[in-house]
Amino acid sequence: MKSPKSFGYGSKKKTAETALVTVVIVWVCMLILMPLYGIVKEACTSGLFSGLISITRPDALHSFYLTLMLTVGAVVVNTFFGIVLAIVLVRQEFKGKLALNGLIDLPFAVSPIVAGFMFITLYGPYGWIGSLFEAHGVKIIYAFPGMMIATLFVTFPFVVREVVPVLREYGVEQEEAAFVLGATKWQTFWKVTLPSIKWGLVYGITLTVARSIGEFGAVMVVSGAIINKTQTATLFTHQQFTNFDYSGAFAAAVVLASVSFITLVIMQYIQKRK
Amino acid sequence: MSINVHTISKKFDAFLAVDNVSFDVEKGELVSLLGPSGCGKSTILRIIAGLEQPDTGSVFLNGRNVNSLSARDRRVGFVFQHYALFKHMTVGENIGFALSLLKIPKRQIAERVAYLVDLVKLHGYEKHYPDQLSGGQRQRVALARSLAAEPGILLLDEPFGALDLKVRESLAGWLRQMHDKLDVTSIFVTHDQNEAMDISDKIIVINKGHIEQTGTARRVYENPQNKFVASFIGNINSIDATVRKDGIFVKGTDCRVGDSPACRDAKEDTVLLVRPEDIVINQNSSGLSATITSIRYKGSFMELGLKFNGTIVKAIDFSKREWHTDQKVSINFKMFKLFEKPGTLNGEIYENMDTIYN
Amino acid sequence: MRNKTITSGDLLLRTLSLGYISLLIILPVCALSYEALQSGAGTVWHQITLPQAIASLRLTLILAFIIALINIITGTATAWVLVRYDFPLKKVINAIIDLPFAIPTVVTGIMLVAFYGPNSIIGGFLQKCDIEIIFNKPGIVLALLFVTFPFVVRAVQPVLIEMERDMEEAAQTLGATAPQVFVRIILPTLLPSILTGGALSLSRALGEFGSVVIVAGNIPFKTLVAPVYIYGEMESYNRAGATSVSFVLLLISFLILITIHCLQKWSRRHEIA
Numbered sequence: 001m002k003s004p005k006s007f008g009y010g011s012k013k014k015t016a017e018t019a020l021v022t023v024v025i026v027w028v029c030m031l032i033l034m035p036l037y038g039i040v041k042e043a044c045t046s047g048l049f050s051g052l053i054s055i056t057r058p059d060a061l062h063s064f065y066l067t068l069m070l071t072v073g074a075v076v077v078n079t080f081f082g083i084v085l086a087i088v089l090v091r092q093e094f095k096g097k098l099a100l101n102g103l104i105d106l107p108f109a110v111s112p113i114v115a116g117f118m119f120i121t122l123y124g125p126y127g128w129i130g131s132l133f134e135a136h137g138v139k140i141i142y143a144f145p146g147m148m149i150a151t152l153f154v155t156f157p158f159v160v161r162e163v164v165p166v167l168r169e170y171g172v173e174q175e176e177a178a179f180v181l182g183a184t185k186w187q188t189f190w191k192v193t194l195p196s197i198k199w200g201l202v203y204g205i206t207l208t209v210a211r212s213i214g215e216f217g218a219v220m221v222v223s224g225a226i227i228n229k230t231q232t233a234t235l236f237t238h239q240q241f242t243n244f245d246y247s248g249a250f251a252a253a254v255v256l257a258s259v260s261f262i263t264l265v266i267m268q269y270i271q272k273r274k
Numbered sequence: 275m276s277i278n279v280h281t282i283s284k285k286f287d288a289f290l291a292v293d294n295v296s297f298d299v300e301k302g303e304l305v306s307l308l309g310p311s312g313c314g315k316s317t318i319l320r321i322i323a324g325l326e327q328p329d330t331g332s333v334f335l336n337g338r339n340v341n342s343l344s345a346r347d348r349r350v351g352f353v354f355q356h357y358a359l360f361k362h363m364t365v366g367e368n369i370g371f372a373l374s375l376l377k378i379p380k381r382q383i384a385e386r387v388a389y390l391v392d393l394v395k396l397h398g399y400e401k402h403y404p405d406q407l408s409g410g411q412r413q414r415v416a417l418a419r420s421l422a423a424e425p426g427i428l429l430l431d432e433p434f435g436a437l438d439l440k441v442r443e444s445l446a447g448w449l450r451q452m453h454d455k456l457d458v459t460s461i462f463v464t465h466d467q468n469e470a471m472d473i474s475d476k477i478i479v480i481n482k483g484h485i486e487q488t489g490t491a492r493r494v495y496e497n498p499q500n501k502f503v504a505s506f507i508g509n510i511n512s513i514d515a516t517v518r519k520d521g522i523f524v525k526g527t528d529c530r531v532g533d534s535p536a537c538r539d540a541k542e543d544t545v546l547l548v549r550p551e552d553i554v555i556n557q558n559s560s561g562l563s564a565t566i567t568s569i570r571y572k573g574s575f576m577e578l579g580l581k582f583n584g585t586i587v588k589a590i591d592f593s594k595r596e597w598h599t600d601q602k603v604s605i606n607f608k609m610f611k612l613f614e615k616p617g618t619l620n621g622e623i624y625e626n627m628d629t630i631y632n
Numbered sequence: 633m634r635n636k637t638i639t640s641g642d643l644l645l646r647t648l649s650l651g652y653i654s655l656l657i658i659l660p661v662c663a664l665s666y667e668a669l670q671s672g673a674g675t676v677w678h679q680i681t682l683p684q685a686i687a688s689l690r691l692t693l694i695l696a697f698i699i700a701l702i703n704i705i706t707g708t709a710t711a712w713v714l715v716r717y718d719f720p721l722k723k724v725i726n727a728i729i730d731l732p733f734a735i736p737t738v739v740t741g742i743m744l745v746a747f748y749g750p751n752s753i754i755g756g757f758l759q760k761c762d763i764e765i766i767f768n769k770p771g772i773v774l775a776l777l778f779v780t781f782p783f784v785v786r787a788v789q790p791v792l793i794e795m796e797r798d799m800e801e802a803a804q805t806l807g808a809t810a811p812q813v814f815v816r817i818i819l820p821t822l823l824p825s826i827l828t829g830g831a832l833s834l835s836r837a838l839g840e841f842g843s844v845v846i847v848a849g850n851i852p853f854k855t856l857v858a859p860v861y862i863y864g865e866m867e868s869y870n871r872a873g874a875t876s877v878s879f880v881l882l883l884i885s886f887l888i889l890i891t892i893h894c895l896q897k898w899s900r901r902h903e904i905a
Contacts, residue, residue: 013810017717024713025725027706031778032731038747039739081652088649092642100649102893103657108832109885109892111839113859114878117866118660121667121875128663129655153656185641207733214736217841217859221866234738234842241742241846253742260734267734268727325801345804352805358798361902362820371816372806403902416802423807 039257042250054240054248055255063236064255067213069144070151070232074212075205077152082159082204086197089160090167107156115153116221119146142224147232150218155208162204163197170196203270210263213256275336275426275459276301277322282331284317291317292328293483299476304453304460306470309480310506315463318480319429322461324348335426351420351458355432357412359404365415366391366400372423390418393452410441417449421456428453428460434469442466446473467507471495479503501613504547511553511587515546515612522546522612524583529562531607541614548610550577553589561604569597580605661882668879671872679876687853688861689880695769695857696837699776703833707784708826714785715792729786732779737842740778744771744847767849772857775843780833787829791822824899828892835888838881 054060089101107115123130123140130140140146174196178188194201216234223230231239233256240249277299284292291314299305307315320326322333324345332341340348360368366387367374373383391397394414404412413433420428433449434442450473453460464470470477471491479486479494479502487499498504501512514525518540521530531546554561555578567586568579576591582605589605591597668676679685713719714726732740748754748765758765765771795818803813841859848855850864858881865873 020709021713021717021719024706024710025719025721028710028725028728031774031781032728035740035743035747035778036731038752039743042746042752081648084645085649085652088645092646094646100653102889103653105889105892106657106661106885109835109839109889111841111859111862111881111885113841113862114664114839114881114885115660117862117874117878118664118882120866122660122663129659149656153660156656210734214734214739214842216736216738217863221863234736237736237738237742238842238846241738249742250746253739256736256739257743260731260736260739264727264730264734267730323805325804345801346807346809348805349807350805352802354798354802356796356798358796358802360799360803360817371803371808375807375812405902419802419806 036257039250039253042246051247051251051254054245055251059231060236060248060252063231063233066144066147066231067233070147070215070219071209071212073148074151074155075208078155078159078208079201079205082156082163083197083201085160086163086167087193089164091172104157104160107153112154112215112217112219113221116150116218119149119153119218119222123149141222142230144230146222147219147230150222151212151215154215154218155211158207158211159201159204162200162207166197166200167193199270199273203267206263206267206270210260210267213259213263276334277427277459277461278334278337279318279322280332280334282318282321282328282333284314284321284326284328291483292321294331295480295483295485296331297478297485297488299459299461301459302457303475304450304462304473305476305478306474307461307463307478307480308467308470308507309465309486311465313480314483315480316431319431319461319463322427323350323352323429325352349423349425351423351425351428353413353416353420353428353430353433355435357404357416359412359415359419361404364401364403365396365407368404368415369418369422371419376423386422390422393421393455394418409437410445413437413445417452421458426459428458430460430462432463432465434464434466442469443472449473471507479506481506498547498611501545501547504611509550509588510547511550513546513548513582513585513587515544517541517544517612527583529583531562532610535612543615545613545615546607546610547613548587548607550588550590552608552610553580553587554606554608555580555589555591556604556606557595559604561606564603564605566597566599566601566603569599664875664878664882668875675872676876676879679873680880682873684852684856685861685873685877688856688858689877691856692838692858695772695776696834699773699780699837700830700834702777703780703784704826704830707781707829707833708788708822710785711788711792715789729782732782737779737840738846740775741843741846744775744778744843748774766847767851767855769855771847771849772844772855775847776837776840779840779843780836783832783836784826784829787825787832788822791825795821824895828895828899831888831892831895835885838884838888 085104089097110118120141121127123133123146125131125134125139125141133140138145140149170193174192175188178192183191214234215232216238219232220235220238223232223235233252237249237252237256240246240252279298280296281294282292282296283290283294293314295314295318307318309315317326321328324340324343324347328341332339334340335348335350345352360371363371369390370383370387373386387400391400394417396411396414396418399407399411404415407415416433417430430449434445437445446469449462453473462474471494474491476488477491477494478488481502487494487503489497494503495507498507504510505512513531515531516523516525517534519534521534522532522544523530524546555564562582564580564582564587566578567581570577570579574592576594576597578589578591578597580587580589580603597603680689710729714722745766746752748758748771750756750759750766763770765774799817799821800813803817808816839859840857841863844857845860845863848857848860850856850860856864858877862874862877862881865871865877
């Protein structure tokens, strides 16, 4: 019944409030909206046409395709392992669980460059694991597998972190009720657990998609950015920019920004449903 | 301090929470605002405290109109239903909070805190944090905290609502003792009529934002002014009746339950309200006939459901006799209240006619 | 916690989890640490004390702390305004705050160049006033502010929403003024989440690459941040340099992670179940 109010009476409170609100709105707009406007303006003025040509070139299209493949891979693999990890974290007890929990956040704390470099060290031709594959002629680094691993790393925490609280809140009792009513573990998972974590899962997947589309540093390090082979959309955009093909860079950036916007809208929609 | 509430009303959007309420509390009284959930009693309390502003009307503390004073300046003690203790402060810091806001030397604050801690019997817990205490202990801290700055009035909003039954009962008694010791005017909001009857000097019964009746526990229980009060406080059976010149009859039958009320004309539409403990049950046939439909053993008494002239009434029997269902018995109403149903109303509020003793 | 017997299904899940985390996180960290330390702590020290390296580390750390501080203030104010007040376009503003999470960092860099670069209105105007944003430190600050903005806001918001108002009302009835309530009741409750958001902000700012590499110009000793330095060393095949500085950044990341976890624990210390 209580509406959100500021407390205390008097018009002094009201003006202080309005001032604070204004400052915040201005800050948010200046920081975030203005540059967005800038890019759309640039893309339109500095040659929309030539920009479109740039991004419909084969190498550009291939880069978008590569981003798409990496995203799909990240979603599939991290959704699977994300759910597995969430179940292990919430429903199981064992030594070292705390450490496991902490490690999950590492991708958030580590610089993408450092991450990429870690993978070169481990999966590169002289690395512990990389050398094993190299012996059979399989390249991980400077090839798609390496980029996939890098993308998996940076998007790893999202699904886990979104599903864990939902799973925890959901409680074990509903699953126990299902057991008592005769359901197998698998049936319980599909019919009881999964539907309950649905929205958390979808939100985590959306964040995964946004992040993998936007991943730059780690993938750059790990891929060697070989044109038409290991160049993602973000890498392509960067290359156009450093090659002074501004209209191409802006056009690509606009495409990526639009996709981000759509993702953002979807995120907001799901937030409401959670 | 005395409290006068004068014609206050409060709307939340389209919902009228408080409807033209006025009452007085004398200095030193412990008064309860009793009513079902959502009846507006908490809102009235918050208006007195200054946490809400009334749309109309005024609140007077010690004769002074405090409408323009914020909660901060009214010097009231307020105890919240869920204690609202400061989780990041110790018991001692919580209790001393009001004093720490003023420029009082630390030693003085410590003395006062020590006194209050002793008063609420939490000696030894000063350095504990709220999450280390039980519900009853937290409530005592909340009370001590509100008393620290020596407020003129004490307002308690369902203070025992979140506690177990036994803890509630002992804390209610303890609150009364505190009140008598400190002699501070107090208003206490509750939906539990037992609590209200147990410790209040005066009960104000509230329903749907307005006052139904004011009086001592005894008066309100034995002399309810209308059907709401009669059925909210204690249990009551309700039987439609007709008043004729030769007596009071169950409506639509020739079953006579008592003498006509004195100086009253015949009335078609009346209702008879009788408390379960006022229904006397006999195994012989010397009264009105009824059949036992249910028996519930309650420990110190039995609660019997009786089919009587087409309705089910509940009666209480302390005799410890053996009853069984479908047994035919005879009953007598020791005492009942007769209410007239106003023709135009929806039948909810009845006007008091008479109290009949048999 | 109920005691359950471990089923084979449980073990399978556990093995899968540990296996995945090993391949993705544990082993890479070990590999990098091993390589860095293999050549001895002396080599590491030598590499990170090279003039360019240390300049980049210093720049990165100082900037990151400044950013975290700015975000703590602006983020808390924003969260406060969003939770406590009603105003037009509130929902829109709330949604916009997530934009930095959704946008690729490269695009951020390009946006900033588009808006503040020498060819834009604002950039041209600033150039006349002799203020250079792009390819200079202010540009880096702007980029970092953009990408780290949501952290404090989103850390503080849920705590603010959950906070029981009756604690504030209790403080009022006990005689506290609005500033007193804020400082003594609200702020202590919010502090862990503010600091957590600040720590997240810090770690992101330390590691940011995509937007900075475009906006900063990467001038050594002036606008070269640590991640860009590492990349440069890699490109010029100075493996030892890249490894050492990476290792240092990795250590800092771990430190921040541990701090965040301690903060989380601290915030729950007086939680009433």
